[in-house]
Amino acid sequence: MNFGFTQEQELLRVQVRRFLDDNCTLAEVRRIMETSQGYDQVQWRRMADLGWLGLIIDTEFDGVGLNWVDLVVILEEMGRSLYPAPYLSTMLFCSALNDVADGPTKKAILPGIARGEIKGSLALFDQPGDPHIDNISLEADDTSDGLFLQGSKPFVHDCGSVNYYLVAYRQAGSLYLVLLDADDEGLKQSHSPTMDLTKRTGSLSLDNIEISNAARFAVDEKQLQRLFDVGAVGIAAEMIGAAESVLAMTTKYAQDRTQFGHAIGKYQGVKHRLAEMYVDIESFKSLVYYAAWTITESQEELARSASLAKAYASDAFATIGIDGVQLHGAIGFTQEYDIQLFLKRSKWSRANYGNADFHYEKIIKQRLSQ
Amino acid sequence: MDFEYTPSEENFRQEVRQFLDENLPAAGNRSADFMDTWLNKVRDKRWVGFSWPTSVGGGGGSIMEQVILKEEMSARKAPPLGTCMMGLAWVGPGIIQYGTEQQKQRFIPDILDSKYHWCTGYSEPNVGSDLAALQCKASRDGDDYVINGTKIWTSLAPFASWIFMLVRTENFGKTENKHDGITALLVDLSTQGIEIKPIENMAGQKVFAQIFFDNVRVPMENRLGDEGNGWAVTISSLANERSSIGEVTGLYTKLEKLTDLLSNSRWNGQAAIDSKKNRRTLARFEAKIEAMRLNGLRYLTQQIKGEPLSSETSVNKLHRAELEVEMGDFAVETLGQAGLQLRGQEAVVGTGYWAADSLNWPTVVIGGGTPNIQKNIIAERILNLPKD
Numbered sequence: 001m002n003f004g005f006t007q008e009q010e011l012l013r014v015q016v017r018r019f020l021d022d023n024c025t026l027a028e029v030r031r032i033m034e035t036s037q038g039y040d041q042v043q044w045r046r047m048a049d050l051g052w053l054g055l056i057i058d059t060e061f062d063g064v065g066l067n068w069v070d071l072v073v074i075l076e077e078m079g080r081s082l083y084p085a086p087y088l089s090t091m092l093f094c095s096a097l098n099d100v101a102d103g104p105t106k107k108a109i110l111p112g113i114a115r116g117e118i119k120g121s122l123a124l125f126d127q128p129g130d131p132h133i134d135n136i137s138l139e140a141d142d143t144s145d146g147l148f149l150q151g152s153k154p155f156v157h158d159c160g161s162v163n164y165y166l167v168a169y170r171q172a173g174s175l176y177l178v179l180l181d182a183d184d185e186g187l188k189q190s191h192s193p194t195m196d197l198t199k200r201t202g203s204l205s206l207d208n209i210e211i212s213n214a215a216r217f218a219v220d221e222k223q224l225q226r227l228f229d230v231g232a233v234g235i236a237a238e239m240i241g242a243a244e245s246v247l248a249m250t251t252k253y254a255q256d257r258t259q260f261g262h263a264i265g266k267y268q269g270v271k272h273r274l275a276e277m278y279v280d281i282e283s284f285k286s287l288v289y290y291a292a293w294t295i296t297e298s299q300e301e302l303a304r305s306a307s308l309a310k311a312y313a314s315d316a317f318a319t320i321g322i323d324g325v326q327l328h329g330a331i332g333f334t335q336e337y338d339i340q341l342f343l344k345r346s347k348w349s350r351a352n353y354g355n356a357d358f359h360y361e362k363i364i365k366q367r368l369s370q
Numbered sequence: 371m372d373f374e375y376t377p378s379e380e381n382f383r384q385e386v387r388q389f390l391d392e393n394l395p396a397a398g399n400r401s402a403d404f405m406d407t408w409l410n411k412v413r414d415k416r417w418v419g420f421s422w423p424t425s426v427g428g429g430g431g432s433i434m435e436q437v438i439l440k441e442e443m444s445a446r447k448a449p450p451l452g453t454c455m456m457g458l459a460w461v462g463p464g465i466i467q468y469g470t471e472q473q474k475q476r477f478i479p480d481i482l483d484s485k486y487h488w489c490t491g492y493s494e495p496n497v498g499s500d501l502a503a504l505q506c507k508a509s510r511d512g513d514d515y516v517i518n519g520t521k522i523w524t525s526l527a528p529f530a531s532w533i534f535m536l537v538r539t540e541n542f543g544k545t546e547n548k549h550d551g552i553t554a555l556l557v558d559l560s561t562q563g564i565e566i567k568p569i570e571n572m573a574g575q576k577v578f579a580q581i582f583f584d585n586v587r588v589p590m591e592n593r594l595g596d597e598g599n600g601w602a603v604t605i606s607s608l609a610n611e612r613s614s615i616g617e618v619t620g621l622y623t624k625l626e627k628l629t630d631l632l633s634n635s636r637w638n639g640q641a642a643i644d645s646k647k648n649r650r651t652l653a654r655f656e657a658k659i660e661a662m663r664l665n666g667l668r669y670l671t672q673q674i675k676g677e678p679l680s681s682e683t684s685v686n687k688l689h690r691a692e693l694e695v696e697m698g699d700f701a702v703e704t705l706g707q708a709g710l711q712l713r714g715q716e717a718v719v720g721t722g723y724w725a726a727d728s729l730n731w732p733t734v735v736i737g738g739g740t741p742n743i744q745k746n747i748i749a750e751r752i753l754n755l756p757k758d
């Protein structure tokens with residue numbers, strides 16, 4: 001029994017940490033998030049060289065062949081730095097291809113991802129805010145000339161920064177994912193920024209795009225559910241690092257800032273709130289690590305463990321984001337001070353892949369159906 | 371990360387399961403002398419004091435074996451492995467670590483055999499959270515200590531034969547260096563000059579008491595550890611507090627009961643389990659309990675790797691405190707008026723389980739250090755914030 005990381009994983013963490021400390025201070029985050037692509041191409045190449053892009057890709061497809069427990073280490077550190085890059089999107093895209101694509105498609109795409117040439121993102125739901133399977137309503141037009149897609153997918157992660165999308169649609173009662181090239185003529189990618197500029201977002205509009213048989217994959221509800229659960233775990237992993245940054249920054253501020261003759265961290269209204277943050281982060285950290293382990297090692301537990309992690313993390317980090325700002329006083333409200341970036345991330349993280357309400361309902365349904 | 375057990379750990383688990391199959395009758399099926407037989411049998415297995423060294427009669431179990439034993443016992447709702455609760459929990463470990471050879475021989479076998487109860491004398495009328503400020507006094511007189519003062523909230527004192535207590539032998543009335551000058555004593559409660567007055571709690575039970583010491587003579591040989599070193603003795607005895615495995619199983623059982631209760635109760639013209647608020651509350655309890663389970667495993671892994679824990683156990687203590695209060699209160703609220711009735715009343719639901727439960731949380735929430743104190747511990751020891 002070992003509910004901890006291996007030495008290799010700890011070394012990976014040190015490597016990621018060093019890379020981010022060297023390349024991505026929060027000043028650099030602010031620069032990158034304002035660029036047109038929302039990420040740094042040179043750094044992306046270096047990440048490929050370091051093996052992080054092929055981390056969960058099988059060695060058969062030129063990847064490193066590790067799994068989600070290893071990936072959590074990277075995501076956690078990226079969250080800690082609010083690192084802006086289509087990394088999580090591309091990893092979820094990878095994971096989806098792994099689960100549903102045929103051999104030739106994997107062969108065509110996965111090595112390119114590992115080399116840093118291909119990035120991808122998922123476009124699953126039709127309406128924002130409801131990550132439910134019934135909310136995949138895009139229907140393919142079945143004509144004598146073939147199958148066509150006409151419609152749009154809102155709030156697609158890293159829209160405009162990736163080369164491929166896996167788009168969910170229905171046809172004759174069945175669910176499919178179709179692999180679309182960003183250069184496809186009928187595909188329009190627009191940028192629709194949210195308050196969290198470190199997470200690039202946009203809409204895909206699909207104008208009479210022909211679906212090729214070679215690029216579409218039937219998926220059942222269970223597979224889709226799995227994609228979705230994996231996404232929830234991925235975001236929750238970033239939330240660990242981001243929330244720990246809030247705790248670290250706010251603790252430091254509470255040690256340094258003096259009012260009424262003492263460091264404010266001496267007052268229990270401040271120090272107890274920080275202790276509560278610690279308790280919550282420790283707890284959702286444990287839930288996320290376990291959920292990451294179930295992705296490859298115990299699939300039947302994934303739905304529950306992913307929901308427990310994302311539910312707990314969503315509520316906790318949202319409050320941590322708010323209190324992080326509040327405990328800084330007015331300076332926390334300024335654009336110049338970094339704590340606000342984390343508040344925005346907390347709201348982004350909650351809204352994506354299901355908020356606490358959504359996941360708690362999933363948990364209780366499972367409990368009652370046992 | 372892996373959640374596998376080694377073959378020898380699996381064998382041990384099988385051994386425990388087989389033992390339980392053979393020796394643990396279903397709850398309704400236990401004869402009057404079941405408990406005596408049970409205690410003898412688990413004692414023969416050396417599962418009482420399982421973590422203690424074999425040289426003192428313990429079981430010498432590895433950390434993982436202790437975990438497995440606890441998991442299996444709690445999964446089957448087995449009775450405790452001995453009735454001498456405080457003896458097994460911290461008095462015994464304290465004696466093993468700090469005691470003289472003679473003290474070990476005198477006390478350890480009786481604790482393992484649950485011959486009598488121990489109780490713990492820390493708190494005083496003016497000393498609770500700030501334990502190191504204790505004032506109950508012991509002065510040297512020849513080969514004896516003479517104790518004068520009082521202890522309060524002493525759990526089990528009405529039934530106990532011995533008390534493990536802290537007294538002050540130096541630094542009276544001072545606030546600086548208050549941790550110095552505290553001494554740990556093992557005191558026979560039948561000694562002349564001791565008076566025990568039980569106190570009734572709000573649930574109607576008389577489990578704790580106030581103890582008065584009037585020129586009570588205790589031989590020097592009953593001092594545990596060096597004079598003035600009682601604080602260290604206490605801290606390391608308390609560090610023997612168990613991981614949260616048994617508690618988590620208990621909380622999961624409670625969650626099942628609560629789910630059943632919600633499924634069978636009504637609210638606003640519908641089943642109570644269909645209310646969105648109730649569903650969310652139940653699921654939130656589940657997330658906390660599961661977080662406790664996994665926190666426990668994560669900290670356990672650290673221990674096995676030999677990385678010392680700081681005050682991480684306070685995390686689960688805070689969760690448990692919150693759950694103990696909220697789960698019982700939620701059940702009582704759900705049950706409406708019927709939830710208020712204790713055992714033996716007309717419309718009582720179950721056996722008044724939830725009503726009693728909703729009154730008993732202080733045992734956990736106050737008894738083991740209050741939530742405010744746990745938060746201070748985390749803030750000061752882990753986050754390095756200034757002391758208040």
Ligand SMILES: Cc1cc2nc3c(=O)[nH]c(=O)nc-3n(C[C@H](O)[C@H](O)[C@H](O)COP(=O)(O)OP(=O)(O)OC[C@H]3O[C@@H](n4cnc5c(N)ncnc54)[C@H](O)[C@@H]3O)c2cc1C
Nearest residue numbers: 490491492493497498499523524525732733736737740742
């Ligand atoms: C069921 C039960 C069993 C017990 N069994 C035993 C036993 O066997 N032996 C024994 O010695 N004692 C026992 N106790 C006593 C227990 O250890 C004390 O009650 C506990 O340490 C709190 O002390 P107190 O009651 O004096 O409250 P106080 O310390 O006076 O605290 C009162 C309130 O003030 C808060 N408070 C105190 N200091 C601070 C601070 N610095 N910052 C913020 N808030 C603060 C507390 O959180 C609490 O809410 C038992 C108590 C209970 C309820």
